[in-house]
Structures are given as C-alpha cells and as structure tokens.
Amino acid sequence: MDKLPTRNKLLHHFYEHWRPQLGTETIPIDEAEGRICAKSYQSGNQIPLVRSSAFDGIAVKSASFSDGMPDTSVWIKDQDFCRADTGDDFPDEFDTVIRIEAVTFLPESGVKLDLSKEPVPGEGVRTSGSFMSKNDELVKEGDILTPLSLTSLLAGGYTTVEVKARPRVVFLPTGSELIKPGTPLTRGKNIETNGSLIKMIMSKWGADVTCLPICYDNHDSLRNAIFTALDSADILIVNGGSSKGNEDFTVHLLEKESSFFTHGVRCVPGRPAVFSLIQDKPVINLPGPPAAALAVLSWGIKDLYYHAMGSDAPHSYQEVILTETVSGAGPFDLYQRLFLYKKDGQIYGKPFSMKDSNAEVNQYCNGYTILHSDQSYLAGSPILADRLFSSVR
Numbered sequence: 210m211d212k213l214p215t216r217n218k219l220l221h222h223f224y225e226h227w228r229p230q231l232g233t234e235t236i237p238i239d240e241a242e243g244r245i246c247a248k249s250y251q252s253g254n255q256i257p258l259v260r261s262s263a264f265d266g267i268a269v270k271s272a273s274f275s276d277g278m279p280d281t282s283v284w285i286k287d288q289d290f291c292r293a294d295t296g297d298d299f300p301d302e303f304d305t306v307i308r309i310e311a312v313t314f315l316p317e318s319g320v321k322l323d324l325s326k327e328p329v330p331g332e333g334v335r336t337s338g339s340f341m342s343k344n345d346e347l348v349k350e351g352d353i354l355t356p357l358s359l360t361s362l363l364a365g366g367y368t369t370v371e372v373k374a375r376p377r378v379v380f381l382p383t384g385s386e387l388i389k390p391g392t393p394l395t396r397g398k399n400i401e402t403n404g405s406l407i408k409m410i411m412s413k414w415g416a417d418v419t420c421l422p423i424c425y426d427n428h429d430s431l432r433n434a435i436f437t438a439l440d441s442a443d444i445l446i447v448n449g450g451s452s453k454g455n456e457d458f459t460v461h462l463l464e465k466e467s468s469f470f471t472h473g474v475r476c477v478p479g480r481p482a483v484f485s486l487i488q489d490k491p492v493i494n495l496p497g498p499p500a501a502a503l504a505v506l507s508w509g510i511k512d513l514y515y516h517a518m519g520s521d522a523p524h525s526y527q528e529v530i531l532t533e534t535v536s537g538a539g540p541f542d543l544y545q546r547l548f549l550y551k552k553d554g555q556i557y558g559k560p561f562s563m564k565d566s567n568a569e570v571n572q573y574c575n576g577y578t579i580l581h582s583d584q585s586y587l588a589g590s591p592i593l594a595d596r597l598f599s600s601v602r
C-alpha cells in the first residue's frame with residue numbers, strides 16, 4: 210500500500226506522458242470570463258494617449274507661477290486657464306492642474322486660488338501611458354480570464370480573445386446494479402448520481418460534459434462504449450469497476466488498451482482510481498462510491514482538466530479552525546469533507562465522520578481538506594480548507 214503514489218506524484222508522472230492537444234477558438238470578450246487564454250496579448254493602446262487631468266479642476270500654465278503667485282483675479286478663461294475634469298485631455302498650452310476645491314470663480318472673470326504654495330509643473334496631470342502603455346502585457350497564455358483582465362483587453366484595443374477550446378468531457382457510468390434517476394428502486398439496485406455530480410461541477414469550470422447511458426458489466430459492451438466515447442471526448446471518465454470485484458472490468462480493460470496506466474493513489478476515499486492514456490487522451494477510472502468520486506474529482510480530475518488547457522486549477526484555499534479531532538487514515542492521506550461555517554467572524558470546518566448519514570453530509574458539505582497520512586489533527590487547530598461550491602455562511 211505504501212508503494213502507491215501520492216496525489217502529486219501520480220499527477221506529475223501522468224503529465225510527463227501526456228501532451229494535451231486542444232484547439233483554440235476566438236470569442237467575444239464579454240463571453241470569455243473563466244476561459245483559458247490561448248496566447249499572450251499586449252496593449253495596442255497608450256492610455257491616456259497624450260495626457261489627462263488627475264482630478265476635477267482647472268488646467269493652468271505653470272510658467273504663470275514662476276515668479277510667485279500671480280494676480281489670478283484678472284485671468285481670462287481658455288487663455289490663462291481652462292476647465293479640466295478627471296480624465297479630461299486639455300490644450301497643449303496648459304501643463305498643470307489645480308483641484309477645483311482650491312478654486313473660486315469670480316463673478317466677472319478670473320479666479321481666486323486657495324493654495325499654500327505654487328503648483329509644481331506637471332502636478333495634477335496623468336502622463337501619456339500612465340493608465341496603460343502600448344505593449345504592456347495584458348494576459349499570458351494559460352491565464353484564467355477574469356472580468357478585470359478582460360477589461361484590460363478591451364482597453365488595449367481588443368474586442369475578441371483567443372481561448373483554449375472547452376475540453377469535451379464524456380462520463381461513462383458502468384455497473385449492472387445502476388439505474389437511472391427516477392427509476393423506482395428495487396433490491397440490489399442503486400441510483401446513478403455520479404454523472405450529475407460530475408456534470409454540475411465540471412460545467413462550472415467551463416467543461417462541455419456529456420453523460421452516456423449506463424453501461425452494464427459486460428466486457429465487450431464496455432470496450433465498445435469506451436472506444437465509441439473516445440471519438441468525441443478529450444477526457445473520458447469511466448465510473449465504477451475500479452477495484453477487485455468480480456465484475457470490475459474497467460481496470461483490466463484500461464490496463465490492456467492504454468499506452469500509459471497507473472492504478473491506485475495514496476489517498477482515501479478514491480484509492481483505486483486509474484489514470485490512463487488511450488489515443489493520447491486521458492481516460493480516468495473514477496471509483497464508484499460517491500465519496501470516492503468527489504475526492505478524485507477535487508484533487509485529480511480538476512487538476513488534469515485545467516492542465517489540458519495549459520493552466521493551473523483554481524482553488525479557494527482558506528485557513529479554518531477544525532471543530533473536532535480527526536485521526537488520519539494510517540498510511541493514506543485522507544480527503545476529509547467539511548461543513549464550513551462562519552461564527553463571530555471566524556470560519557470553522559466541521560469534519561463529517563462515518564457516523565454521519567450521506568443525507569446529512571450531502572446537505573451540509575461545502576468544502577474539504579486533505580489530511581496527511583499518519584497524523585492526527587486536533588480540534589481547535591488551523592487547517593487549510595478548499596471550498597467546494599456554495600459560499601460560506
């Protein structure tokens with residue numbers, strides 16, 4: 210068991226053998242939030258192009274102040290000064306801006322300035338390129354595009370952006386005991402729920418997810434289903450049949466058909482997960498139990514999904530206080546589901562235990578942490594948690 214690779218080693222080893230080959234597409238910037246940028250972009254614009262006022266005020270000639278404070282009561286608008294509000298350009302004969310709060314406009318003409326000292330040339334002026342310079346780097350290949358970085362692209366002169374294609378994820382549930390949701394439960398049957406879990410979570414990452422009909426435990430049908438699925442998949446997830454059961458065909462089939470194959474990870478639940486490559490595409494055998502499927506999805510498939518697009522998986526890590534002591538899982542790391550909640554300004558993580566029903570776990574679980582092998586974690590100690598879906602209340 211100790212020989213099983215850690216999560217990091219497993220993924221690292223997998224990435225050494227896998228060269229993702231996703232295409233790209235060019236889309237409108239307003240539709241690109243969360244997508245992965247396919248190339249670097251530099252600004253085509255210099256903003257402001259010449260200069261602009263840093264605040265609401267009047268633009269003046271600094272030379273007027275070279276011999277001390279001038280008699281501004283005789284100033285003529287648009288000759289000795291002009292209005293220049295925040296972001297405004299102004300004529301070249303002016304070079305300095307005075308805040309409007311220091312200016313009183315006199316009834317006839319002229320102004321009264323309430324200044325403690327003469328303005329320095331260039332004061333109150335944003336210089337050319339001070340907001341954005343031509344050729345400033347805006348985004349890099351592999352960046353996850355955010356509303357902010359996308360506004361930089363707009364300012365830099367772009368209206369579309371080239372992004373990595375959304376990976377096509379195909380989910381193949383296997384197991385003769387499985388029935389479609391909505392089918393009345395009968396003895397020995399179990400409702401297929403992992404497909405919806407994968408679809409809901411991965412769609413949020415931007416994946417294009419297709420869930421196939423349940424494939425019953427039959428070697429030839431499973432083989433057919435896998436190869437048909439590969440025609441339209443960039444990533445294939447085969448669920449169930451990962452362990453040692455009589456009908457656990459998946460693991461053997463993948464071992465036989467793959468160019469790269471690794472079975473097992475030093476983390477529970479999810480220990481018998483398979484990461485393999487067929488036709489240079491990742492084929493993951495996700496263990497059937499829903500807790501195992503969630504664990505492998507969180508640390509493994511998410512990483513791999515973003516790696517396919519040349520990016521790193523985003524996480525919402527946060528230090529929280531563990532509310533109950535948890536002993537680890539011996540030589541295995543433990544994927545510990547948590548209920549994250551806020552009390553008196555502090556965020557806590559309540560670990561679920563084997564005693565908690567699935568209904569209770571699924572009702573409250575909104576995060577997880579991974580506890581290291583051979584360690585106990587005491588109630589009251591800080592741990593690093595990652596959010597799963599909903600925000601913490």
Ligand SMILES: Nc1nc2c(c(=O)[nH]1)N[C@H]1C(S)=C(S)[C@@H](COP(=O)(O)OP(=O)(O)OC[C@H]3O[C@@H](n4cnc5c(N)ncnc54)[C@H](O)[C@@H]3O)O[C@H]1N2
Nearest residue numbers: 382384399400401402403449450451452453496497498501
């Ligand atoms: N003798 C041993 N038994 C088991 C071992 C072992 O080492 N020796 N490993 C255990 C571990 S750990 C895990 S994890 C599971 C792995 O199970 P499989 O991946 O082989 O999955 P199945 O046997 O097909 O199903 C297990 C369980 O999960 C339910 N399931 C399957 N698919 C779905 C789905 N899409 N949605 C909801 N639930 C699903 C299935 O009905 C079973 O109840 O093996 C242990 N056994």
Ligand code: MOO
Nearest residue numbers: 477478479480501
């Ligand atoms: O690794 Mo398995 O039951 O512990 O998911």
